[in-house]
Structure formats: C-alpha cells, structure tokens
Amino acid sequence: MAPLRFGLHAIGLLAPGFDDLSELRGAIRAGVPPTDDVPTPLPAPAGLPANERRRASQAVRLVLACAERALADSPFAAAELRTVCATDEGAGEVSLRMLETLATDRQVSPLVFPNSVYNAPSGNLSIAHGNREAANVVSFGFESFASGLLCAVVDASADHRPVMLVSYDPAMPEPLAELQPVSRSTGCAWILAADGVPTENPPMARFELSLVDPAQAPASPLPGWLAPWWAGHSSASAFAALGLLEAPAGSRFSMSLGGRTLVLDRLGDGA
Amino acid sequence: MSNPPGKSVLGLVASSVVHAAGHDPESLWRAAVEGRTGLRRNDLDWCSLDGWLGRVPGVEDAALAPEFAQWDCRNHRLAWLALRDADFAQAVAAAVTRHGAPRVGLLLGTSTSGIRATEQAYARRRDDGRWPTDFSWRHQHSADSIARFAAAVLGVQGPMSVLTTACSSSAKVFLTAQRWIDAGLVDAAVVGGADSLCLSTLHGFDALQLLSDDVCRPFDAGRRGISIGEAAGFVLLAREPAAVSLAGGGESSDAYHMSAPHPEGRGARDAMRAALDAAGLEPRDIGYVNAHGTATPANDRAEAAALASVFGAHGVPVSSNKGITGHTLGACGVVDAIVTAKALENELLPPSAMVREVDASLPVDVLREARPARGIRHAMSNNFGFGGSNCTLVFRRTG
Numbered sequence: 001m002a003p004l005r006f007g008l009h010a011i012g013l014l015a016p017g018f019d020d021l022s023e024l025r026g027a028i029r030a031g032v033p034p035t036d037d038v039p040t041p042l043p044a045p046a047g048l049p050a051n052e053r054r055r056a057s058q059a060v061r062l063v064l065a066c067a068e069r070a071l072a073d074s075p076f077a078a079a080e081l082r083t084v085c086a087t088d089e090g091a092g093e094v095s096l097r098m099l100e101t102l103a104t105d106r107q108v109s110p111l112v113f114p115n116s117v118y119n120a121p122s123g124n125l126s127i128a129h130g131n132r133e134a135a136n137v138v139s140f141g142f143e144s145f146a147s148g149l150l151c152a153v154v155d156a157s158a159d160h161r162p163v164m165l166v167s168y169d170p171a172m173p174e175p176l177a178e179l180q181p182v183s184r185s186t187g188c189a190w191i192l193a194a195d196g197v198p199t200e201n202p203p204m205a206r207f208e209l210s211l212v213d214p215a216q217a218p219a220s221p222l223p224g225w226l227a228p229w230w231a232g233h234s235s236a237s238a239f240a241a242l243g244l245l246e247a248p249a250g251s252r253f254s255m256s257l258g259g260r261t262l263v264l265d266r267l268g269d270g271a
Numbered sequence: 272m273s274n275p276p277g278k279s280v281l282g283l284v285a286s287s288v289v290h291a292a293g294h295d296p297e298s299l300w301r302a303a304v305e306g307r308t309g310l311r312r313n314d315l316d317w318c319s320l321d322g323w324l325g326r327v328p329g330v331e332d333a334a335l336a337p338e339f340a341q342w343d344c345r346n347h348r349l350a351w352l353a354l355r356d357a358d359f360a361q362a363v364a365a366a367v368t369r370h371g372a373p374r375v376g377l378l379l380g381t382s383t384s385g386i387r388a389t390e391q392a393y394a395r396r397r398d399d400g401r402w403p404t405d406f407s408w409r410h411q412h413s414a415d416s417i418a419r420f421a422a423a424v425l426g427v428q429g430p431m432s433v434l435t436t437a438c439s440s441s442a443k444v445f446l447t448a449q450r451w452i453d454a455g456l457v458d459a460a461v462v463g464g465a466d467s468l469c470l471s472t473l474h475g476f477d478a479l480q481l482l483s484d485d486v487c488r489p490f491d492a493g494r495r496g497i498s499i500g501e502a503a504g505f506v507l508l509a510r511e512p513a514a515v516s517l518a519g520g521g522e523s524s525d526a527y528h529m530s531a532p533h534p535e536g537r538g539a540r541d542a543m544r545a546a547l548d549a550a551g552l553e554p555r556d557i558g559y560v561n562a563h564g565t566a567t568p569a570n571d572r573a574e575a576a577a578l579a580s581v582f583g584a585h586g587v588p589v590s591s592n593k594g595i596t597g598h599t600l601g602a603c604g605v606v607d608a609i610v611t612a613k614a615l616e617n618e619l620l621p622p623s624a625m626v627r628e629v630d631a632s633l634p635v636d637v638l639r640e641a642r643p644a645r646g647i648r649h650a651m652s653n654n655f656g657f658g659g660s661n662c663t664l665v666f667r668r669t670g
Contacts, residue, residue: 123658
C-alpha cells in the first residue's frame with residue numbers, strides 16, 4: 001500500500017476547557033487536564049434558516065460549531081470540502097425524546113424524527129454552507145474517529161480534494177448515559193488535504209497514515225491531559241491525536257480499527 | 272470500455288440477501304421479474320399503524336448460533352439469515368484464505384441498526400427502573416454492532432466501518448470499499464447493510480405523512496407514499512472476474528432540506544453525472560436505471576426530473592423494487608445493487624411492481640413488464656436519503 005500522506009490545515013474544537021487550539025496546546029505542553037470542565041454552551045448555528053436554527057438539536061449545534069471554528073482558519077472555501085462526520089451514538093437527547101414518545105403515546109413529532117438520524121448534523125452542515133459535495137457519516141463505536149480519519153484521508157487522496165472531518169459526541173441524557181457515559185458534548189473538526197493538493201499556505205503539520213498488525217503497534221492510551229471523563233467519548237481520540245502537534249517528527253499515535261491498528265505518524269516539514 | 276486509470280475493476284464475486292419475498296438473491300430476482308410483491312398488510316403485534324410492510328418471513332424464529340447470543344436482536348437475526356447463505360459464506364472464506372483475514376475489509380450501512388431492541392429495553396427501564404439484563408446496547412443497538420457481528424461470523428479482520436447516511440448508506444459502502452481497495456488498504460471487501468422494522472421508523476415516517484395506507488406504487492399516478500420494509504444484504508467485492516463488476520459511482524449532497532428532496536432533483540442529477548464520469552461513460556451507454564423510486568409524490572417527481580435532465584425525457588428504461596420489498600431504508604442500496612446486477616447478468620429488465628397507471632406528468636420510461644435487453648452492458652442504481660444524501664452506482668456486465 002502506498003503511504004497515505006496528508007497535511008492538517010485547520011482545527012476547530014469545542015469541549016470543556018478547550019475553547020481553541022491554543023488552549024489545547026497549552027494543556028498538551030503542561031501534561032495536565034484544564035481545570036475548567038463545565039459543559040460548554042452550544043451556540044445556535046448561524047448558517048441555517050431561522051426555523052431550523054431554533055430547533056437545531058445539540059448534535060447539530062455541536063457539529064456546526066466545530067466546523068465554523070475550523071473554517072475560520074481554513075485555506076479552503078466551505079462549499080468545496082468533502083465532509084466526513086464520525087460519531088458513536090450521534091443523536092444524544094433526540095434519541096431519548098424518540099424513545100420516550102414511542103414508549104408512551106407514540107405521537108412522534110415530524111420535526112424530531114428527521115433529526116434522529118445519524119446524518120442529521122451532516123445534512124445540516126451541507127445546508128448551512130450550500131455544500132453539494134459528497135458527505136459521509138461513519139459510526140464505529142470508540143473507533144469512530146479512527147474510522148472517520150481513514151475514510152477522510154482515503155477520500156482526500158482519491159479525489160485530490162480537501163476534506164473536513166468532524167468527530168463528535170453529543171452529551172447523553174439519563175438514563176441513556178447509563179448505557180453510554182457521555183456527560184459533556186465534545187467535538188473536533190480537522191480540515192485536511194492529501195499531499196500534492198496545492199494550497200496557499202503550508203499545513204500546520206504533515207502526517208502519514210498506515211494500517212498495521214495490532215501485535216506491531218497496540219493502541220496508544222489516552223494522554224494524561226485528558227480528564228478521566230473522556231474515557232467514554234469516541235472524539236477523545238481526535239483530541240489525543242493532536243498531541244502530535246507538540247511532538248517531534250517521528251512521533252506516532254495509534255488507534256484500534258476493526259482487526260487492525262491505524263497508525264498516525266508525524267512527518268517532518270520537508271519529508 | 273476500460274475503467275479510468277487508478278481504479279480497480281471490482282467484480283461482484285458473491286452476494287446474499289434476505290427480503291420480504293425470500294431469503295436469497297434468486298428469490299428477489301424472480302419476484303422482481305414477475306412483479307410479485309412481498310408486501311403484506313401490517314400484522315405486527317407491536318405496532319398498530321395501518322399500512323403495508325415488507326416484513327421478512329421467518330425473522331422472528333431465526334436463531335443465532337449460541338456463541339453469538341449476546342448479539343441477538345431483530346437486525347442481527349436478519350443479518351444472520353443472509354450471512355448463512357452457503358455460497359456467499361464459501362466465497363468469503365475463499366477470499367480470507369487467499370488474501371488473509373486482515374486484508375479483507377468490511378463496510379456496512381445501516382440507518383437504525385438494532386434500535387428495536389432499545390425501544391423494548393427502554394420501555395422496561397421506564398417501568399421498573401432497570402435495563403433488562405439480556406439487553407446490550409453495544410452488541411444489539413450501537414451502529415458498529417452490525418459490522419462487529421458480521422466480522423465475527425465471517426472471520427474477516429481487516430479495517431472496517433459502518434456508514435450511516437440514512438437511505439443511501441448501503442450504496443455508499445460500495446464506493447468507500449472501492450477507494451479502500453484502490454488505496455491498497457485491502458484486497459477484497461464485504462459490503463452491504465441491514466435495517467429492520469422498528470417503531471422509530473414506522474411512527475417517524477407516519478409523522479411525516481409519508482407512509483402509504485395502500486401498497487406503495489412507485490411512479491404511479493395514485494402513489495401515496497412508502498411501504499416500509501426490512502432487509503439484510505451483502506456483496507463480496509474483489510479484483511476478480513465476475514459476471515458483473517462495479518464500474519463506478521457518484522455521491523452528492525442536495526444542501527436543500529433534511530427530509531425533502533430538492534424539487535428538481537439537483538443532487539440526484541449531480542450523483543448520476545458523477546457516476547457516469549467515474550465510470551467513463553456517456554448517458555447513452557446506460558441501458559437501465561434501478562430507481563430509488565420510493566413512491567412518495569415528492570421523491571418520484573424529483574427523481575424523474577433528475578433522470579430526464581441526465582438522459583433526456585423518457586431517455587432510459589426505469590423501474591423500482593420498492594413495490595416488491597418495501598423501502599428497506601439503510602439496506603435498500605445493497606438490495607437495489609443486487610437487482611441491478613441480476614438485470615445485467617440475465618439481460619432482462621425487471622418491471623416496476625405494483626404500478627397501475629404511470630404518472631403521465633413524469634418524464635420517465637417506467638417498465639410495466641419485464642423487457643429483454645440483449646447485449647446490455649451497463650446499468651445504474653440510485654439511492655437517496657434524508658439529509659440530501661445521494662449515491663448512484665454503475666455496474667457493468669462482463670460477458
């Protein structure tokens with residue numbers, strides 16, 4: 001397999017204690033979690049029509065906010081990006097509303113049902129930016145980010161187009177949180193382009209992605225700068241992998257993916 | 272006609288499918304050619320909605336092997352019935368032997384996964400304050416469970432994922448698999464998907480007033496909405512000669528509305544054109560289109576407009592299988608792909624089942640009867656979903 005090399009061009013994140021990339025880099029350098037871990041308010045998405053903006057679910061707000069933040073630093077126009085959304089449960093409080101209704105009078109709201117599908121944030125993202133490019137949505141448990149990153153980098157290489165990957169976990173309300181302990185909404189958008197795609201500015205970092213035997217490379221543990229409550233979040237890997245931004249070329253972050261390990265290697269600027 | 276450089280020719284080496292009209296590809300094809308519906312009036316004892324369902328016979332009685340007991344749910348029973356298809360299982364085993372389990376990938380699509388299990392468990396959690404002890408969210412509902420279950424049954428260990436873009440899910444998996452094989456990540460891939468009857472989609476589509484009280488009648492003047500079905504289907508894709516190969520595909524987004532298609536079918540048109548480009552073909556090269564054809568007034572109108580803009584008015588023969596299987600949501604991509612491949616293999620175009628009178632305002636050539644198509648080389652399959660997610664696949668007859 002030919003190496004899958006790509007440049008990371010922009011990051012947009014939203015999580016307690018991590019309001020922007022500089023805060024995240026500060027925590028990585030300090031090696032300890034930020035003291036602030038209050039759930040972050042999710043802004044109403046500016047790009048949607050007024051009705052849709054008001055009724056946007058937490059998951060839709062989360063994904064659109066991460067995307068906005070990444071796009072603010074992106075060298076690419078929003079409408080020209082392929083997108084990949086990667087999530088574990090994906091719908092958060094909408095799932096509970098559906099289940100409660102179905103367990104009682106079964107009078108489902110026509111406004112709630114379309115927001116209960118996994119690709120509701122992805123669909124709203126395309127609507128907000130008038131983006132008619134291909135949009136993928138992957139869900140693979142705790143390996144959702146690894147699976148999304150592989151899809152995003154392969155898509156970027158195959159089509160020679162930049163890709164925005166958004167990895168996210170909407171907070172799960174009780175009692176669903178008993179099944180899946182996600183207490184705070186977290187999300188992280190990566191805008192990336194394969195090597196060879198011309199860009200105005202150099203990427204903030206370059207990486208190589210490969211699949212190896214798990215015996216060769218076990219999955220990396222979550223770093224100490226992520227508080228213990230991150231353990232149930234599929235997007236924790238999207239944050240943890242950014243530790244490589246503060247690490248020298250040759251450093252790596254490994255994630256399980258199905259029967260394989262997905263390895264992300266930091267490349268030097270000239271490699 | 273050769274594939275564009277860098278793209279592998281991927282044979283559809285083997286397939287399996289369970290659906291309302293039977294438990295294998297052959298019974299699906301026979302029902303499609305005869306225009307014989309598998310839909311029945313809703314007789315579920317847990318849902319009283321008035322309508323017709325594509326309920327798979329025998330799913331309630333299907334028993335997973337004891338070692339898979341923790342995965343037991345309606346969605347995985349459907350998948351189990353399809354995974355046990357002897358020819359399919361043998362072909363996957365041969366691929367695993369030939370390439371090694373880590374070099375066989377798995378990409379499946381689902382919309383609601385095993386949500387029926389969570390609906391039942393939640394009702395009990397509400398009543399007695401505890402989740403049932405035999406309920407496992409991770410094994411029965413979580414979207415990844417369908418792939419982890421299938422991987423365990425088939426013994427594949429490559430990279431895997433689940434795509435969940437509503438009703439385009441199990442069409443899009445073909446294209447992600449093609450990119451993974453082209454990138455050299457795997458040598459072969461199992462693609463497909465499963466979706467099963469559940470309260471969420473039955474009452475959800477009812478709330479949107481998209482459920483028909485009649486059998487669904489795609490492209491009919493009197494169509495009144497969808498009939499929901501269930502299905503599980505799998506296809507083994509590999510760089511091997513096969514009667515039918517994947518010639519290419521296209522994906523697009525409507526960027527218009529969460530639950531309504533763009534009125535002129537803009538995204539559908541984009542997906543079809545992208546698929547033709549990817550396959551290196553012109554519209555005249557396509558001998559048949561297996562339409563998404565859900566039988567909602569809006570879908571069929573938008574899809575007809577898109578077809579006319581790509582092929583010209585009445586420019587290509589079209590049919591939909593939804594009258595046979597119902598709308599199988601996240602599984603309809605692979606169901607339609609299997610019917611499209613069968614049409615090429617048999618050089619015979621299946622009719623659009625349950626049509627009484629074609630809607631004359633639609634600029635499409637709707638197949639009323641099976642039509643011979645000697646020498647047909649290429650056919651197309653469309654699938655569109657909530658969120659404006661569109662996917663078109665193009666298949667080629669190899670012979």
